[in-house]
Amino acid sequence: xxxxxxxxxxxxxxxxxxxxxxxxxxxxxxxxxxxxxxxxxxxxxxxxxxxxxxxxxxxxxxxxxxxxxxxxxxxxxxxxxxxxxxxxxxxxxxxxxxxxxxxxxxxxxxxxxxxxxxxxxxxxxxxxxxxxxxxxxxxxxxxxxxxxxxxxxxxxxxxxxxxxxxxxxxxxxxxxxxxxxxxxxxxxxxxxxxxxxxxxxxxxxxxxxxxxxxxxxxxxxxxxxxxxxxxxxxxxxxxxxxxxxxxxxxxxxxxxxxxxxxxxxxxxxxxxxxxxxxxxxxxxxxxxxxxxxxxxxxxxxxxxxxxxxxx
Ligand code: CP
Ligand code: NVA
Numbered sequence: 001x002x003x004x005x006x007x008x009x010x011x012x013x014x015x016x017x018x019x020x021x022x023x024x025x026x027x028x029x030x031x032x033x034x035x036x037x038x039x040x041x042x043x044x045x046x047x048x049x050x051x052x053x054x055x056x057x058x059x060x061x062x063x064x065x066x067x068x069x070x071x072x073x074x075x076x077x078x079x080x081x082x083x084x085x086x087x088x089x090x091x092x093x094x095x096x097x098x099x100x101x102x103x104x105x106x107x108x109x110x111x112x113x114x115x116x117x118x119x120x121x122x123x124x125x126x127x128x129x130x131x132x133x134x135x136x137x138x139x140x141x142x143x144x145x146x147x148x149x150x151x152x153x154x155x156x157x158x159x160x161x162x163x164x165x166x167x168x169x170x171x172x173x174x175x176x177x178x179x180x181x182x183x184x185x186x187x188x189x190x191x192x193x194x195x196x197x198x199x200x201x202x203x204x205x206x207x208x209x210x211x212x213x214x215x216x217x218x219x220x221x222x223x224x225x226x227x228x229x230x231x232x233x234x235x236x237x238x239x240x241x242x243x244x245x246x247x248x249x250x251x252x253x254x255x256x257x258x259x260x261x262x263x264x265x266x267x268x269x270x271x272x273x274x275x276x277x278x279x280x281x282x283x284x285x286x287x288x289x290x291x292x293x294x295x296x297x298x299x300x301x302x303x304x305x306x307x308x309x310x311x
Pocket of ligand 2: 166229230233270
């Protein structure tokens with residue numbers, strides 16, 4: 001398979017052709033999945049899923065995806081692993097490499113993932129870190145294609161809210177597919193500086209137009225797609241009240257969307273906090289898209305697992 005043995009820690013590590021291949025493969029697997037005819041690419045293989053944070057979609061879609069591909073998935077909570085009691089990452093990675101065929105990890109610091117991947121002999125998949133959420137953004141690109149057509153380089157997207165793991169991954173993703181993306185965040189919560197630098201460099205190769213603004217209205221002007229995410233990510237619960245005040249001007253509501261293209265679609269990776277980053281009416285008007293986006297996690301991750309782990 002085309003990504004055999006590779007880690008999927010960041011979209012930045014994939015080239016534009018590999019991103020395109022993943023999008024096509026996921027679309028094919030979606031069709032096979034719908035008729036219960038998914039090939040058993042991962043028969044006899046086992047995926048470990050290490051969770052140091054909560055999850056609904058990631059956990060269930062990876063587990064079901066692995067099952068549909070003919071393999072097995074093990075849920076490994078940080079509370080139960082010796083890792084949670086201080087066993088070094090480098091030892092855990094070397095041990096688990098001897099039992100498993102791949103590992104998905106959801107963690108805090110991105111450096112934990114990088115260290116895990118350095119010592120593991122099997123593919124490591126980023127199921128979300130404080131810095132990045134690549135599986136979600138690859139999924140979102142698949143979803144955008146379904147609703148807006150294949151040519152992502154003709155589309156204008158706006159991300160409005162916190163410069164968090166989603167914002168960072170959208171920058172990397174848009175850069176690879178040549179999309180126009182404007183990110184609107186407060187100055188104090190811009191996307192990661194290194195991610196901005198690297199995505200601007202990637203954008204030169206594809207013609208993607210990436211920009212940042214403090215002004216949400218400017219960002220959504222004529223946008224075909226508007227995406228947002230929670231204002232307080234996992235691990236920032238203590239800041240939630242303070243963040244509500246900082247991000248109030250960045251709510252995705254009908255007024256803001258009146259500046260976008262009239263056929264704009266709104267995306268949200270979920271979980272959503274209605275009345276904060278998105279209003280109830282905007283969420284429900286776009287529910288068909290948002291839940292297709294959630295379903296597509298399954299199809300994209302099956303593509304990622306088969307591409308990296310199949311023989
Ligand atoms: N979007 C997403 O990653 O959802 P979970 O936190 O439920 O996995
Ligand atoms: N930015 C959010 C995404 C949740 C899927 C978080 O990290 O909590």
